[in-house]
Amino acid sequence: MTSDTPRPAAWPAWAALLLATATLGVVLWACTTAWGAVVHGHPAYAIVLGVSALAALLLGWRAPRRIGHLSNGLQAQAHRFGVWGIVWRGLLIVLGAGWIAALAWLRPYTAIEPALAAMQSDSTVTVTETATSIELRPVTTNGDTGVFFQPGALVDAHAYAAVLRPLAEAGHTVVIAKQPLGIAFLALPAFDSAKASHPDISEWVVAGHSLGGTVAAIEAAEQSTADENPSVVGLLLYASYPANDISETLSVPVASISASLDGLATPQKIAASRKMLPADAIFTVIEGASHAQFGSYGSQRGDNEPLLSDANAREQISEASLSFVESLTDSLRK
Known part of the structure; x- marks a missing residue:
């Protein structure tokens, strides 16, 4: 890649890393504050939390590598997103943020004594x-x-x-x-x-x-x-x-x-x-x-x-x- 060739934009990778971190944070918060309801309630929420955590781990593992490649100029083919590419990536980020909000909102009120x-x-x-x-x-x-x-x-x-x-x-x-x-x-x-x-x-x-x-x-x-x-x-x-x-x-x-x-x-x-x-x-x-x-x-x-x-x-x-x-x-x- 020559010096005058635009480097691939890194913001989607950074956004993905942020979303992955936030997702894991919400999953951890839900489990630590409502563990009894998560484990002993209907399995749907526990499954959603588990799938979300796995997806976040995968996304979090890929994002730093992507950032590293971009900073080293190793993926010249990705340097042009175009308008629709930017819109698509922006939409995914918004959907990811919405998913995180839904995970937090769905945290159950846990039963207490008696x-x-x-x-x-x-x-x-x-x-x-x-x-x-x-x-x-x-x-x-x-x-x-x-x-x-x-x-x-x-x-x-x-x-x-x-x-x-x-x-x-x-x-x-x-x-x-x-x-x-x-x-x-x-x-x-x-x-x-x-x-x-x-x-x-x-x-x-x-x-x-x-x-x-x-x-x-x-x-x-x-x-x-x-x-x-x-x-x-x-x-x-x-x-x-x-x-x-x-x-x-x-x-x-x-x-x-x-x-x-x-x-x-x-x-x-x-x-x-x-x-x-x-x-x-x-x-x-x-x-x-x-x-x-x-x-x-x-x-x-x-x-x-x-x-x-x-x-x-x-x-x-x-x-x-x-x-x-x-x-x-x-x-x-x-």
């Missing part, structure tokens, strides 16, 4: 776990009514074990979905899987927290009118509301449990949801509670500080939930 203790089996409840669900099965059942639960967005499924365990202790099998990437809409088939795995349960209350409740409402509306003997007998919403008006299409009882200091599913949003639900829907407000207190996973972005202790909030939520499920069980027995 949810972890509630995951232990004892003489009253047997806890089993697969890659896609958690089951709390009572040793002694109380009828054929089970509860299927969809977690809130990005929340570790284990975080709901403590608030839902009293339902299992009262004799009702509880199945908690592990959602791919922590997104309830990606777990729509999970309810059908739960029904297939529990042929002994003929009636289900579908439930969910936040976005999980929105998806539970979709499942309830579809399943409650699916055939002459619908499997869904109730809808239980935790700090949630349906995406569309189901007041006429939903034919089963509904219970909405919300928090007065919820910064996400605010009291105003819950009040507005009344017209979207059947007229006989039951609304219970936990005074002084917040959005994140429906599970055990710490504070949540956008939420308010609660005035109620976690234990008190959890007890009231569990009691209201059990009262609703038991009322359905009693009604079905008549």
Whole structure:
């Protein structure tokens, strides 16, 4: 390469090295701050992190060699990108930055105590776990009514074990979905899987927290009118509301449990949801509670500080939930 021949531009290689470093940093951060949720949650996020790390290592290994070759003038054929070459490389960099942002955003809220203790089996409840669900099965059942639960967005499924365990202790099998990437809409088939795995349960209350409740409402509306003997007998919403008006299409009882200091599913949003639900829907407000207190996973972005202790909030939520499920069980027995 002569002295007047333009050297190949090195900025794409430097950008690739920066993206690789940032990707590895986000993967390391996600693993160190949410290890329990990454390892014990749905495998989708762990796979995405693993693939991203491998891609970043490969990119990071190639980038310094590319920079070295360019600085030594060993690749004269690459010295002209052209307009479209610059645009293409710029687009790849933007996509890479977007991927890194998505990895960070998808980091789950990890379960904390007392949810972890509630995951232990004892003489009253047997806890089993697969890659896609958690089951709390009572040793002694109380009828054929089970509860299927969809977690809130990005929340570790284990975080709901403590608030839902009293339902299992009262004799009702509880199945908690592990959602791919922590997104309830990606777990729509999970309810059908739960029904297939529990042929002994003929009636289900579908439930969910936040976005999980929105998806539970979709499942309830579809399943409650699916055939002459619908499997869904109730809808239980935790700090949630349906995406569309189901007041006429939903034919089963509904219970909405919300928090007065919820910064996400605010009291105003819950009040507005009344017209979207059947007229006989039951609304219970936990005074002084917040959005994140429906599970055990710490504070949540956008939420308010609660005035109620976690234990008190959890007890009231569990009691209201059990009262609703038991009322359905009693009604079905008549």
